[in-house]
Amino acid sequence: MTLKYNRKRIRLEVNDLTRGLVGKYVDTYEFPDGRIQVRAKGVPLPCSIFDPHQQRVTHAAIIENKHLSAVLAYIKEEQEQAAPPPKVKPESARNGYKKTGRRPPGRPSKMEAYYERRRAERAAES
Secondary structure, eight states: OEEEETTEEEEEOOSHHHHTTTTOOOEEEEOTTSOEEEEETTEEEOEEEEOGGGOOOOHHHHHHOSTTHHHHHHHHHHHHHSOOOOOOOOHHHHTTOOOOSOOOOOOOOHHHHHHHHHHHHHHHHO
């Protein structure tokens, strides 16, 4: 059983608890140290995380594995030639929205109304 969270695929281990969760909602918690935990009704579920964006062949992997070095070098070349993943734009950018830097004035606060009345009273007295 798998689910997606933040562009990562999370694979839940199959057991008695997870079999009953097919088609149900689960809670996903991401901790500050980078750990991800999946819970159903407050019970943590055993899972493993797969991030397809981190699956790259490094130069160190080619050097360490003498038997597969030619194949790994070929895979690395193919990965370098492949186009980078497209940048994700928010919906507002896709629609052509551009920020102006201005903010709407909003609703005046009660204190602003009070100060405005005081200024008007002082102007009337003068």
